[in-house]
Amino acid sequence: MRFLIFIPTYNEAGNVRPLVNQIRALGLDADLLFIDDNSPDGTGRILDELAASDPRIRVVHREGKLGIGTAHQVGIARAYQDGYRTLITMDCDFTHPPEDIPRLIEASGGWDLVVASRHLAPGSLDGWQWHRIFLTKSAYFASRYLLGMPLDATGAFRLYRLDRIPQPLFAEVISPSYSFFVESLYVLWSHGVRIGQIPVRLPARAQGHSKMRPQDAWQSLKTVLRLAWGRLLRP
Ligand SMILES: Nc1nc2c(ncn2[C@@H]2O[C@H](COP(=O)(O)OP(=O)(O)OP(=O)(O)O)[C@@H](O)[C@H]2O)c(=O)[nH]1
Ligand SMILES: [Mg+2]
Known part of the structure:
Protein backbone atom coordinates (compact mmCIF):
# COMPACT_ATOMS: atom_id res chain seq x y z
CA MET A 1 0.00 0.00 0.00
CA ARG A 2 1.65 3.23 -1.17
CA PHE A 3 0.94 6.17 1.10
CA LEU A 4 2.13 9.65 1.95
CA ILE A 5 3.78 10.86 5.14
CA PHE A 6 3.49 14.60 5.65
CA ILE A 7 5.80 16.51 8.03
CA PRO A 8 5.76 20.29 8.53
CA THR A 9 9.06 21.86 9.54
CA TYR A 10 10.22 25.06 11.11
CA ASN A 11 13.79 25.09 12.46
CA GLU A 12 14.30 21.32 12.53
CA ALA A 13 17.81 21.26 11.00
CA GLY A 14 19.07 18.70 13.53
CA ASN A 15 16.05 16.42 13.15
CA VAL A 16 15.21 16.03 9.46
CA ARG A 17 18.03 13.71 8.39
CA PRO A 18 17.78 11.28 11.32
CA LEU A 19 13.99 11.27 11.01
CA VAL A 20 14.10 10.42 7.30
CA ASN A 21 16.64 7.68 8.04
CA GLN A 22 14.46 6.18 10.76
CA ILE A 23 11.36 6.24 8.55
CA ARG A 24 13.27 4.70 5.65
CA ALA A 25 14.62 1.95 7.97
CA LEU A 26 11.03 0.78 8.47
CA GLY A 27 10.91 -0.32 4.83
CA LEU A 28 7.46 1.15 4.22
CA ASP A 29 6.07 1.93 0.77
CA ALA A 30 5.91 5.61 1.67
CA ASP A 31 6.46 8.91 -0.09
CA LEU A 32 7.44 11.87 2.08
CA LEU A 33 6.23 15.43 1.80
CA PHE A 34 7.77 18.26 3.83
CA ILE A 35 6.52 21.82 4.04
CA ASP A 36 9.17 24.19 5.30
CA ASP A 37 8.39 27.79 6.14
CA ASN A 38 11.75 29.28 5.21
CA SER A 39 13.34 28.09 8.47
CA PRO A 40 16.14 30.46 9.49
CA ASP A 41 18.29 27.48 10.59
CA GLY A 42 18.56 26.13 7.03
CA THR A 43 16.16 23.18 7.37
CA GLY A 44 14.87 23.90 3.86
CA ARG A 45 18.33 23.51 2.32
CA ILE A 46 18.86 20.15 4.07
CA LEU A 47 15.46 19.01 2.82
CA ASP A 48 16.41 19.97 -0.74
CA GLU A 49 19.57 17.86 -0.42
CA LEU A 50 17.52 14.91 0.84
CA ALA A 51 15.01 15.33 -2.00
CA VAL A 59 9.58 19.62 -0.40
CA VAL A 60 7.27 22.61 -0.53
CA HIS A 61 8.89 25.89 0.47
CA ARG A 62 6.76 28.72 1.76
CA GLU A 63 8.09 32.23 2.11
CA GLY A 64 7.75 32.55 5.88
CA LYS A 65 6.22 31.09 9.01
CA LEU A 66 2.59 30.71 7.98
CA GLY A 67 1.51 28.37 10.77
CA ILE A 68 1.33 24.66 11.43
CA GLY A 69 -2.40 24.53 10.64
CA THR A 70 -2.07 26.01 7.17
CA ALA A 71 0.90 23.69 6.55
CA HIS A 72 -1.31 20.69 7.35
CA GLN A 73 -4.04 22.07 5.08
CA VAL A 74 -1.56 22.30 2.19
CA GLY A 75 -0.21 18.82 2.96
CA ILE A 76 -3.70 17.31 3.02
CA ALA A 77 -4.73 19.11 -0.20
CA ARG A 78 -1.57 17.86 -1.95
CA ALA A 79 -2.26 14.32 -0.79
CA TYR A 80 -5.78 14.37 -2.26
CA GLN A 81 -4.53 16.02 -5.45
CA ASP A 82 -1.84 13.38 -5.91
CA GLY A 83 -4.31 10.55 -5.42
CA TYR A 84 -3.07 9.05 -2.14
CA ARG A 85 -5.63 6.93 -0.36
CA THR A 86 -3.78 7.11 2.94
CA LEU A 87 -2.03 10.05 4.57
CA ILE A 88 0.00 10.00 7.77
CA THR A 89 0.89 13.28 9.46
CA MET A 90 3.52 13.72 12.15
CA ASP A 91 5.91 16.20 13.78
CA CYS A 92 9.57 16.36 12.92
CA ASP A 93 11.01 16.38 16.43
CA PHE A 94 10.77 12.64 17.31
CA THR A 95 7.84 13.19 19.65
CA HIS A 96 6.03 10.94 17.18
CA PRO A 97 8.17 7.81 17.04
CA PRO A 98 8.43 6.44 13.49
CA GLU A 99 8.24 2.88 14.84
CA ASP A 100 4.58 3.55 15.73
CA ILE A 101 3.68 4.17 12.05
CA PRO A 102 3.04 0.46 11.33
CA ARG A 103 0.63 0.36 14.30
CA LEU A 104 -1.29 3.29 12.86
CA ILE A 105 -1.51 1.48 9.54
CA GLU A 106 -2.66 -1.77 11.16
CA ALA A 107 -5.43 0.10 12.97
CA SER A 108 -6.65 1.88 9.83
CA GLY A 109 -8.63 -1.03 8.42
CA GLY A 110 -11.75 -0.32 10.46
CA TRP A 111 -11.56 3.47 10.75
CA ASP A 112 -11.58 6.55 8.52
CA LEU A 113 -9.08 8.33 10.74
CA VAL A 114 -6.73 6.97 13.39
CA VAL A 115 -5.32 9.25 16.07
CA ALA A 116 -2.34 8.46 18.29
CA SER A 117 -3.54 9.02 21.84
CA ARG A 118 -1.51 10.09 24.84
CA HIS A 119 -4.37 9.25 27.18
CA LEU A 120 -4.78 5.50 26.82
CA ALA A 121 -1.56 4.03 28.20
CA PRO A 122 -0.01 4.81 31.59
CA GLY A 123 3.27 6.70 31.39
CA SER A 124 2.54 8.10 27.90
CA LEU A 125 3.88 11.51 28.85
CA ASP A 126 6.85 10.46 30.99
CA GLY A 127 9.63 13.03 30.83
CA TRP A 128 7.39 15.92 29.73
CA GLN A 129 7.47 19.25 31.52
CA TRP A 130 4.59 19.72 33.95
CA HIS A 131 3.07 22.64 32.03
CA ARG A 132 2.92 20.60 28.79
CA ILE A 133 1.27 17.72 30.66
CA PHE A 134 -1.20 20.19 32.13
CA LEU A 135 -1.99 21.64 28.68
CA THR A 136 -2.39 18.20 27.09
CA LYS A 137 -4.65 16.93 29.88
CA SER A 138 -6.72 20.14 29.87
CA ALA A 139 -7.18 19.88 26.11
CA TYR A 140 -8.33 16.28 26.51
CA PHE A 141 -10.76 17.30 29.25
CA ALA A 142 -12.15 20.16 27.10
CA SER A 143 -12.46 17.94 24.05
CA ARG A 144 -14.23 15.25 26.03
CA TYR A 145 -16.62 17.34 28.10
CA LEU A 146 -17.19 20.45 25.96
CA LEU A 147 -17.21 18.81 22.53
CA GLY A 148 -18.36 15.30 23.48
CA MET A 149 -15.29 13.86 21.79
CA PRO A 150 -13.30 11.51 24.05
CA LEU A 151 -10.23 11.67 21.83
CA ASP A 152 -6.70 13.03 21.93
CA ALA A 153 -7.68 15.96 19.74
CA THR A 154 -4.60 18.17 19.86
CA GLY A 155 -1.96 15.85 18.44
CA ALA A 156 -0.67 15.78 14.88
CA PHE A 157 0.21 12.07 14.77
CA ARG A 158 -2.67 10.80 12.66
CA LEU A 159 -3.59 8.56 9.78
CA TYR A 160 -6.29 9.83 7.40
CA ARG A 161 -8.04 7.42 5.05
CA LEU A 162 -8.53 9.98 2.30
CA ASP A 163 -10.47 7.47 0.23
CA ARG A 164 -13.13 7.52 2.94
CA ILE A 165 -13.06 11.18 4.02
CA PRO A 166 -14.73 13.71 1.69
CA GLN A 167 -12.19 16.43 0.89
CA PRO A 168 -14.68 19.35 1.17
CA LEU A 169 -14.91 18.74 4.94
CA PHE A 170 -11.44 20.24 5.33
CA ALA A 171 -12.69 23.54 3.88
CA GLU A 172 -14.72 23.95 7.08
CA VAL A 173 -11.51 24.07 9.14
CA ILE A 174 -10.28 27.64 9.45
CA SER A 175 -7.60 27.57 12.18
CA PRO A 176 -4.18 28.56 10.80
CA SER A 177 -2.13 27.43 13.79
CA TYR A 178 -2.19 24.76 16.52
CA SER A 179 -5.97 24.88 16.97
CA PHE A 180 -6.16 23.27 13.51
CA PHE A 181 -5.87 19.89 15.25
CA VAL A 182 -8.86 20.13 17.57
CA GLU A 183 -10.94 21.92 14.94
CA SER A 184 -10.23 19.42 12.17
CA LEU A 185 -10.99 16.49 14.46
CA TYR A 186 -14.24 18.06 15.59
CA VAL A 187 -15.36 18.93 12.04
CA LEU A 188 -14.66 15.39 10.84
CA TRP A 189 -16.17 13.80 13.95
CA SER A 190 -19.37 15.84 13.70
CA HIS A 191 -19.75 14.78 10.06
CA GLY A 192 -19.68 11.12 11.03
CA VAL A 193 -16.08 10.31 10.12
CA ARG A 194 -15.20 7.19 12.13
CA ILE A 195 -12.24 7.95 14.36
CA GLY A 196 -10.17 5.27 16.11
CA GLN A 197 -7.24 5.65 18.48
CA ILE A 198 -4.08 3.77 19.28
CA PRO A 199 -2.20 4.24 22.54
CA VAL A 200 1.24 5.80 22.18
CA ARG A 201 4.00 6.77 24.55
CA LEU A 202 5.43 10.03 23.33
CA PRO A 203 8.91 11.11 24.32
CA ALA A 204 9.56 14.82 24.80
CA ARG A 205 11.13 16.75 21.86
CA ALA A 206 14.65 15.40 21.18
CA GLN A 207 16.39 18.44 19.64
CA GLY A 208 15.56 22.01 18.74
CA HIS A 209 12.89 24.19 20.30
CA SER A 210 9.14 24.16 20.61
CA LYS A 211 7.31 26.63 18.37
CA MET A 212 4.17 26.59 20.46
CA ARG A 213 3.61 29.86 22.27
CA PRO A 214 1.18 30.64 25.14
CA GLN A 215 -1.06 32.44 22.65
CA ASP A 216 -1.36 29.19 20.65
CA ALA A 217 -2.80 27.42 23.72
CA TRP A 218 -5.13 30.37 24.29
CA GLN A 219 -6.20 30.26 20.63
CA SER A 220 -6.95 26.53 20.96
CA LEU A 221 -9.11 27.18 24.01
CA LYS A 222 -11.02 29.91 22.14
CA THR A 223 -11.51 27.50 19.23
CA VAL A 224 -12.90 24.81 21.56
CA LEU A 225 -15.31 27.34 23.10
CA ARG A 226 -16.44 28.48 19.62
CA LEU A 227 -17.03 24.88 18.54
CA ALA A 228 -18.79 24.05 21.84
CA TRP A 229 -21.05 27.07 21.41
CA GLY A 230 -21.91 25.97 17.88
CA ARG A 231 -22.65 22.50 19.23
CA LEU A 232 -25.04 23.94 21.84
CA LEU A 233 -26.91 25.93 19.20
CA ARG A 234 -27.15 23.00 16.81
CA PRO A 235 -30.76 21.80 16.40
N1 LIG B 1 5.86 24.56 8.16
C1 LIG B 1 5.66 24.87 9.45
N2 LIG B 1 5.95 23.94 10.41
C2 LIG B 1 5.75 24.29 11.70
C3 LIG B 1 5.27 25.56 12.10
N3 LIG B 1 5.18 25.57 13.46
C4 LIG B 1 5.60 24.36 13.89
N4 LIG B 1 5.95 23.59 12.84
C5 LIG B 1 6.40 22.18 12.84
O1 LIG B 1 5.31 21.45 13.37
C6 LIG B 1 5.76 20.41 14.21
C7 LIG B 1 5.23 20.62 15.63
O2 LIG B 1 5.78 21.78 16.19
P1 LIG B 1 6.42 21.79 17.67
O3 LIG B 1 7.17 23.03 17.91
O4 LIG B 1 7.14 20.51 17.89
O5 LIG B 1 5.11 21.87 18.53
P2 LIG B 1 4.74 20.98 19.76
O6 LIG B 1 4.99 19.55 19.43
O7 LIG B 1 3.37 21.36 20.17
O8 LIG B 1 5.78 21.51 20.84
P3 LIG B 1 6.87 20.64 21.66
O9 LIG B 1 6.10 19.62 22.37
O10 LIG B 1 7.50 21.58 22.60
O11 LIG B 1 7.81 20.06 20.68
C8 LIG B 1 7.28 20.42 14.12
O12 LIG B 1 7.68 19.53 13.09
C9 LIG B 1 7.58 21.88 13.73
O13 LIG B 1 8.80 22.03 13.06
C10 LIG B 1 4.98 26.51 11.07
O14 LIG B 1 4.56 27.64 11.30
N5 LIG B 1 5.19 26.11 9.77
MG1 LIG C 1 6.89 18.86 19.14
Whole structure:
Protein backbone atom coordinates (compact mmCIF):
# COMPACT_ATOMS: atom_id res chain seq x y z
CA MET A 1 0.00 0.00 0.00
CA ARG A 2 1.65 3.23 -1.17
CA PHE A 3 0.94 6.17 1.10
CA LEU A 4 2.13 9.65 1.95
CA ILE A 5 3.78 10.86 5.14
CA PHE A 6 3.49 14.60 5.65
CA ILE A 7 5.80 16.51 8.03
CA PRO A 8 5.76 20.29 8.53
CA THR A 9 9.06 21.86 9.54
CA TYR A 10 10.22 25.06 11.11
CA ASN A 11 13.79 25.09 12.46
CA GLU A 12 14.30 21.32 12.53
CA ALA A 13 17.81 21.26 11.00
CA GLY A 14 19.07 18.70 13.53
CA ASN A 15 16.05 16.42 13.15
CA VAL A 16 15.21 16.03 9.46
CA ARG A 17 18.03 13.71 8.39
CA PRO A 18 17.78 11.28 11.32
CA LEU A 19 13.99 11.27 11.01
CA VAL A 20 14.10 10.42 7.30
CA ASN A 21 16.64 7.68 8.04
CA GLN A 22 14.46 6.18 10.76
CA ILE A 23 11.36 6.24 8.55
CA ARG A 24 13.27 4.70 5.65
CA ALA A 25 14.62 1.95 7.97
CA LEU A 26 11.03 0.78 8.47
CA GLY A 27 10.91 -0.32 4.83
CA LEU A 28 7.46 1.15 4.22
CA ASP A 29 6.07 1.93 0.77
CA ALA A 30 5.91 5.61 1.67
CA ASP A 31 6.46 8.91 -0.09
CA LEU A 32 7.44 11.87 2.08
CA LEU A 33 6.23 15.43 1.80
CA PHE A 34 7.77 18.26 3.83
CA ILE A 35 6.52 21.82 4.04
CA ASP A 36 9.17 24.19 5.30
CA ASP A 37 8.39 27.79 6.14
CA ASN A 38 11.75 29.28 5.21
CA SER A 39 13.34 28.09 8.47
CA PRO A 40 16.14 30.46 9.49
CA ASP A 41 18.29 27.48 10.59
CA GLY A 42 18.56 26.13 7.03
CA THR A 43 16.16 23.18 7.37
CA GLY A 44 14.87 23.90 3.86
CA ARG A 45 18.33 23.51 2.32
CA ILE A 46 18.86 20.15 4.07
CA LEU A 47 15.46 19.01 2.82
CA ASP A 48 16.41 19.97 -0.74
CA GLU A 49 19.57 17.86 -0.42
CA LEU A 50 17.52 14.91 0.84
CA ALA A 51 15.01 15.33 -2.00
CA ALA A 52 17.81 15.47 -4.57
CA SER A 53 19.01 12.03 -3.51
CA ASP A 54 15.58 10.42 -3.06
CA PRO A 55 12.80 10.84 -5.65
CA ARG A 56 10.22 9.82 -3.07
CA ILE A 57 10.87 12.96 -1.00
CA ARG A 58 9.21 16.21 -1.98
CA VAL A 59 9.58 19.62 -0.40
CA VAL A 60 7.27 22.61 -0.53
CA HIS A 61 8.89 25.89 0.47
CA ARG A 62 6.76 28.72 1.76
CA GLU A 63 8.09 32.23 2.11
CA GLY A 64 7.75 32.55 5.88
CA LYS A 65 6.22 31.09 9.01
CA LEU A 66 2.59 30.71 7.98
CA GLY A 67 1.51 28.37 10.77
CA ILE A 68 1.33 24.66 11.43
CA GLY A 69 -2.40 24.53 10.64
CA THR A 70 -2.07 26.01 7.17
CA ALA A 71 0.90 23.69 6.55
CA HIS A 72 -1.31 20.69 7.35
CA GLN A 73 -4.04 22.07 5.08
CA VAL A 74 -1.56 22.30 2.19
CA GLY A 75 -0.21 18.82 2.96
CA ILE A 76 -3.70 17.31 3.02
CA ALA A 77 -4.73 19.11 -0.20
CA ARG A 78 -1.57 17.86 -1.95
CA ALA A 79 -2.26 14.32 -0.79
CA TYR A 80 -5.78 14.37 -2.26
CA GLN A 81 -4.53 16.02 -5.45
CA ASP A 82 -1.84 13.38 -5.91
CA GLY A 83 -4.31 10.55 -5.42
CA TYR A 84 -3.07 9.05 -2.14
CA ARG A 85 -5.63 6.93 -0.36
CA THR A 86 -3.78 7.11 2.94
CA LEU A 87 -2.03 10.05 4.57
CA ILE A 88 0.00 10.00 7.77
CA THR A 89 0.89 13.28 9.46
CA MET A 90 3.52 13.72 12.15
CA ASP A 91 5.91 16.20 13.78
CA CYS A 92 9.57 16.36 12.92
CA ASP A 93 11.01 16.38 16.43
CA PHE A 94 10.77 12.64 17.31
CA THR A 95 7.84 13.19 19.65
CA HIS A 96 6.03 10.94 17.18
CA PRO A 97 8.17 7.81 17.04
CA PRO A 98 8.43 6.44 13.49
CA GLU A 99 8.24 2.88 14.84
CA ASP A 100 4.58 3.55 15.73
CA ILE A 101 3.68 4.17 12.05
CA PRO A 102 3.04 0.46 11.33
CA ARG A 103 0.63 0.36 14.30
CA LEU A 104 -1.29 3.29 12.86
CA ILE A 105 -1.51 1.48 9.54
CA GLU A 106 -2.66 -1.77 11.16
CA ALA A 107 -5.43 0.10 12.97
CA SER A 108 -6.65 1.88 9.83
CA GLY A 109 -8.63 -1.03 8.42
CA GLY A 110 -11.75 -0.32 10.46
CA TRP A 111 -11.56 3.47 10.75
CA ASP A 112 -11.58 6.55 8.52
CA LEU A 113 -9.08 8.33 10.74
CA VAL A 114 -6.73 6.97 13.39
CA VAL A 115 -5.32 9.25 16.07
CA ALA A 116 -2.34 8.46 18.29
CA SER A 117 -3.54 9.02 21.84
CA ARG A 118 -1.51 10.09 24.84
CA HIS A 119 -4.37 9.25 27.18
CA LEU A 120 -4.78 5.50 26.82
CA ALA A 121 -1.56 4.03 28.20
CA PRO A 122 -0.01 4.81 31.59
CA GLY A 123 3.27 6.70 31.39
CA SER A 124 2.54 8.10 27.90
CA LEU A 125 3.88 11.51 28.85
CA ASP A 126 6.85 10.46 30.99
CA GLY A 127 9.63 13.03 30.83
CA TRP A 128 7.39 15.92 29.73
CA GLN A 129 7.47 19.25 31.52
CA TRP A 130 4.59 19.72 33.95
CA HIS A 131 3.07 22.64 32.03
CA ARG A 132 2.92 20.60 28.79
CA ILE A 133 1.27 17.72 30.66
CA PHE A 134 -1.20 20.19 32.13
CA LEU A 135 -1.99 21.64 28.68
CA THR A 136 -2.39 18.20 27.09
CA LYS A 137 -4.65 16.93 29.88
CA SER A 138 -6.72 20.14 29.87
CA ALA A 139 -7.18 19.88 26.11
CA TYR A 140 -8.33 16.28 26.51
CA PHE A 141 -10.76 17.30 29.25
CA ALA A 142 -12.15 20.16 27.10
CA SER A 143 -12.46 17.94 24.05
CA ARG A 144 -14.23 15.25 26.03
CA TYR A 145 -16.62 17.34 28.10
CA LEU A 146 -17.19 20.45 25.96
CA LEU A 147 -17.21 18.81 22.53
CA GLY A 148 -18.36 15.30 23.48
CA MET A 149 -15.29 13.86 21.79
CA PRO A 150 -13.30 11.51 24.05
CA LEU A 151 -10.23 11.67 21.83
CA ASP A 152 -6.70 13.03 21.93
CA ALA A 153 -7.68 15.96 19.74
CA THR A 154 -4.60 18.17 19.86
CA GLY A 155 -1.96 15.85 18.44
CA ALA A 156 -0.67 15.78 14.88
CA PHE A 157 0.21 12.07 14.77
CA ARG A 158 -2.67 10.80 12.66
CA LEU A 159 -3.59 8.56 9.78
CA TYR A 160 -6.29 9.83 7.40
CA ARG A 161 -8.04 7.42 5.05
CA LEU A 162 -8.53 9.98 2.30
CA ASP A 163 -10.47 7.47 0.23
CA ARG A 164 -13.13 7.52 2.94
CA ILE A 165 -13.06 11.18 4.02
CA PRO A 166 -14.73 13.71 1.69
CA GLN A 167 -12.19 16.43 0.89
CA PRO A 168 -14.68 19.35 1.17
CA LEU A 169 -14.91 18.74 4.94
CA PHE A 170 -11.44 20.24 5.33
CA ALA A 171 -12.69 23.54 3.88
CA GLU A 172 -14.72 23.95 7.08
CA VAL A 173 -11.51 24.07 9.14
CA ILE A 174 -10.28 27.64 9.45
CA SER A 175 -7.60 27.57 12.18
CA PRO A 176 -4.18 28.56 10.80
CA SER A 177 -2.13 27.43 13.79
CA TYR A 178 -2.19 24.76 16.52
CA SER A 179 -5.97 24.88 16.97
CA PHE A 180 -6.16 23.27 13.51
CA PHE A 181 -5.87 19.89 15.25
CA VAL A 182 -8.86 20.13 17.57
CA GLU A 183 -10.94 21.92 14.94
CA SER A 184 -10.23 19.42 12.17
CA LEU A 185 -10.99 16.49 14.46
CA TYR A 186 -14.24 18.06 15.59
CA VAL A 187 -15.36 18.93 12.04
CA LEU A 188 -14.66 15.39 10.84
CA TRP A 189 -16.17 13.80 13.95
CA SER A 190 -19.37 15.84 13.70
CA HIS A 191 -19.75 14.78 10.06
CA GLY A 192 -19.68 11.12 11.03
CA VAL A 193 -16.08 10.31 10.12
CA ARG A 194 -15.20 7.19 12.13
CA ILE A 195 -12.24 7.95 14.36
CA GLY A 196 -10.17 5.27 16.11
CA GLN A 197 -7.24 5.65 18.48
CA ILE A 198 -4.08 3.77 19.28
CA PRO A 199 -2.20 4.24 22.54
CA VAL A 200 1.24 5.80 22.18
CA ARG A 201 4.00 6.77 24.55
CA LEU A 202 5.43 10.03 23.33
CA PRO A 203 8.91 11.11 24.32
CA ALA A 204 9.56 14.82 24.80
CA ARG A 205 11.13 16.75 21.86
CA ALA A 206 14.65 15.40 21.18
CA GLN A 207 16.39 18.44 19.64
CA GLY A 208 15.56 22.01 18.74
CA HIS A 209 12.89 24.19 20.30
CA SER A 210 9.14 24.16 20.61
CA LYS A 211 7.31 26.63 18.37
CA MET A 212 4.17 26.59 20.46
CA ARG A 213 3.61 29.86 22.27
CA PRO A 214 1.18 30.64 25.14
CA GLN A 215 -1.06 32.44 22.65
CA ASP A 216 -1.36 29.19 20.65
CA ALA A 217 -2.80 27.42 23.72
CA TRP A 218 -5.13 30.37 24.29
CA GLN A 219 -6.20 30.26 20.63
CA SER A 220 -6.95 26.53 20.96
CA LEU A 221 -9.11 27.18 24.01
CA LYS A 222 -11.02 29.91 22.14
CA THR A 223 -11.51 27.50 19.23
CA VAL A 224 -12.90 24.81 21.56
CA LEU A 225 -15.31 27.34 23.10
CA ARG A 226 -16.44 28.48 19.62
CA LEU A 227 -17.03 24.88 18.54
CA ALA A 228 -18.79 24.05 21.84
CA TRP A 229 -21.05 27.07 21.41
CA GLY A 230 -21.91 25.97 17.88
CA ARG A 231 -22.65 22.50 19.23
CA LEU A 232 -25.04 23.94 21.84
CA LEU A 233 -26.91 25.93 19.20
CA ARG A 234 -27.15 23.00 16.81
CA PRO A 235 -30.76 21.80 16.40
N1 LIG B 1 5.86 24.56 8.16
C1 LIG B 1 5.66 24.87 9.45
N2 LIG B 1 5.95 23.94 10.41
C2 LIG B 1 5.75 24.29 11.70
C3 LIG B 1 5.27 25.56 12.10
N3 LIG B 1 5.18 25.57 13.46
C4 LIG B 1 5.60 24.36 13.89
N4 LIG B 1 5.95 23.59 12.84
C5 LIG B 1 6.40 22.18 12.84
O1 LIG B 1 5.31 21.45 13.37
C6 LIG B 1 5.76 20.41 14.21
C7 LIG B 1 5.23 20.62 15.63
O2 LIG B 1 5.78 21.78 16.19
P1 LIG B 1 6.42 21.79 17.67
O3 LIG B 1 7.17 23.03 17.91
O4 LIG B 1 7.14 20.51 17.89
O5 LIG B 1 5.11 21.87 18.53
P2 LIG B 1 4.74 20.98 19.76
O6 LIG B 1 4.99 19.55 19.43
O7 LIG B 1 3.37 21.36 20.17
O8 LIG B 1 5.78 21.51 20.84
P3 LIG B 1 6.87 20.64 21.66
O9 LIG B 1 6.10 19.62 22.37
O10 LIG B 1 7.50 21.58 22.60
O11 LIG B 1 7.81 20.06 20.68
C8 LIG B 1 7.28 20.42 14.12
O12 LIG B 1 7.68 19.53 13.09
C9 LIG B 1 7.58 21.88 13.73
O13 LIG B 1 8.80 22.03 13.06
C10 LIG B 1 4.98 26.51 11.07
O14 LIG B 1 4.56 27.64 11.30
N5 LIG B 1 5.19 26.11 9.77
MG1 LIG C 1 6.89 18.86 19.14
